[in-house]
Amino acid sequence: MSARTTATKQKLFDAALKLVGERGAASVTVDEIAAEAGVAKGTIYYNFASKDALVEALLRHGVEILAGRLRSAEEAENSLEALVDEMLGFWAEYPAFGQLLVSELWRTPGQWHGTLSLLRDDIVSIVRGQMKRLSDAGRLPEGVEVGTASAALFGTLLVIALDWQVFQPERSRAQVRDSVMHLVRGLGQAR
Amino acid sequence: MSARTTATKQKLFDAALKLVGERGAASVTVDEIAAEAGVAKGTIYYNFASKDALVEALLRHGVEILAGRLRSAEEAENSLEALVDEMLGFWAEYPAFGQLLVSELWRTPGQWHGTLSLLRDDIVSIVRGQMKRLSDAGRLPEGVEVGTASAALFGTLLVIALDWQVFQPERSRAQVRDSVMHLVRGLGQAR
């Protein structure tokens, strides 16, 4: 794939992410994405088979970035706090991706349900790794199951980030992070 | 409003909720809703000004039911646990409403953003009431703010319920409720 092609796809991802995140995949037109990206409509269809294929690639691309960052964060500091912090940072940086994900992830037989299930597992399994460490160290309250807890933590961080941006934008990222940390630390240090 | 009209609107709500929850408001057609409800398309436009107006009415209707239940639950047993249990029960009963809400609630300038902000406040303020009780009794960990925590709890319950239904349907409602309760009890009894 040439550098030129890569640049074009990146422009399309940026444009699509902005519009689709704001208004939903179904109500954004291909012409709008092309205009936002400063690219001819034909270019979209040269690079992607269809509108759906573009959105699916966007989903994969976003999750890839998130997963990469989480692994880096884990490498730098092997703790649940580091993971939470990195994740919150990601949502702050790509709020539109959070909106896209939250509105598609739990759609039962949606067109991207298969893809999204796999992508969700990518992220949740990283979180689960850290949870497992806590569990093995006996630092998880009894009655809390690792599988449920890691899925819940991922979902919770997602909605807290969205809620913060949409309904409580006056709060600083540090404030939100600290609030979440209190909860997570409480979890990690119970009993 | 006649009994006949009420029945028709109820059929329309049921049909719209099912389809819109599954596939999103934008990609469901008015003809489909009419067919699902066993009603002619014209009937929809006789009862509602537009497709958007139908969805907005649906949103209000759903939140009304939820808020009503939460207030009843509070009356029966004045505790955070009772609230959580009732809420989880509601999401279990109306999963499609959860899907609708989660995919529209955080859309920045969406067509229903104004309405949804108010509806969200209805629910969150009920939760906040219980949180405040805990806070006044000194049973909330320091550093946790009531406003943030109640919004977070509402969002968290929503996504946990959705995640359960979509990705972990093998878990029983009791299991999920108990997991959440562990977290909430932990919160309520800290320090």
Next chain:
DNA sequence: GAATTTGTACTGACCGGTCAGTTTAAACGG
């Protein structure tokens, strides 16, 4: 108390606009 009017709820064929996707011929760039 039969005939007629009125109001309300509902029907479904139809219209006009929108949008995904196609086509083509020409330009660009490495």
Next chain:
DNA sequence: CCGTTTAAACTGACCGGTCAGTACAAATTC
């Protein structure tokens, strides 16, 4: 050159919304 991009016109299916007309029951009239 060949892979990529452009610009613009075009197609056709689809969909929100309309509207003339139907159904029917309750009120009104004679």
